[in-house]
Amino acid sequence: MVVLSKPALDHIPFITDHKPTHFPGIPTIDLFNPDSKTLLVKACEEFGFFKVINHGIPVELMDSLEAEAVKFFSLPQPEKEQAGPANPFGYGNKRIGNNGDMGWIEYILMQSNAKSISETSWVISRDNPECFCSAVTDYLSAVKKLACEVLEMLAEGLKIQPRDVLSKILMDEESDSIFRINHYPPCPDLQALHCNLTGFGEHTDPQIISVLRSNNTSGLQISLRDGSWVSAPSDKSSFFISVGDCLQVLTNGRFKSVKHRVIANSMKSRVSMIYFGAPSLREKIAPLSLLTGEGPGKESQYREFKWSEYKISAYKSRLADNRLRFFEK
Ligand code: GA4
Secondary structure, X not given: OOEOOOHHHOOOEEEXXXXXXXXXOOOEEEOOOOOHHHHHHHHHHHOOEEEEEOOOOOHHHHHHHHHHHHHHHOOOHHHHHOOOOOOOOEEEEEXXXXXXXXXXXXXXXXXXXXXXXXXXXXXXXXXXHHHHHHHHHHHHHHHHHHHHHHHHHHHHHHOOOOOOOOHHHXXXXXXXXXXXXXXXXXXXXXXXXXXXXXXXXXXXXXXXXXXXXXXXXXXXXXXXXXXXXXEOOOOOOOEEEEEOHHHHHHOOOOOOOOOEEEEOOOOOOEEEEEEEEOOXXXXXXXXXXXXXXXXXXXXXXXXXXXXXXXXXXXXXXXXXXXXXXHHEO
């Protein structure tokens, strides 16, 4: 790891491997297209990542939550610190997780249930918590619906029954889904240094499915199957969806969770909002029986585990670790 000498950038790693690659090949799924189920399955198999258009979520819903977040991130640092340190929930600055990962980022992390949204709103927006609370609630209910619709289309595309076999895991009242709002401030020092700085280091998401929306500032990169990194051009009116580790297990490795990362921008702020659709803590995760059985490639690749067990193990790991290796058969 190379560390920059500027004190503010102390302990934040450079990204040294990246030659900028323009990648026009990120699958774009039009939810109005009758063939989208097959295309979704293909995208999850090849990339574990795709962009969704014609999703039906009004752009105003995204813009008003983004405006609330920008209002908070524009506050003086000591005021923001009152909502932290994230452990893991609340306001966080540069530190990601508990095991030494650092990035050029500040963020708000909360559980996606009504109680946590309301409590977070009171610490984030003391003068007008109702506004923040309703912007998060409305946004999350739309995005959760989209995540469930995508999971149902995937079940149909995989020809597994019932249609809600995956979506019902997110619909559980006690689902452990979380919500994260990230702000990557511009980093002008980078212009003189001619290098890439880590915004959010490489990792796979532990949950089932992640739904990301960002403003029009680029920075997100995904790793392809050959190990190369490509940029996902930003698009504020679309959603970017990633396969998480649990969906990799549920599909017995047919879908792969995507390794991704964010690089800091020297000029522009990036704001992203991510819903991580997760099981309840007591949910048992194992390859679905319809995707396992006799014959080559059908043997179960993972042992059954409870989501709570996976989560405990994930929080002991570093961002870039392969968290699924403890659960392989
Ligand atoms: C990655 C995906 C989500 O942002 C997150 C992250 C979590 C955190 O920031 O607290 C983790 C990371 C994420 C995976 C490994 C552990 C936990 C930081 C970390 C080093 C909120 C999540 O669920 O897992």
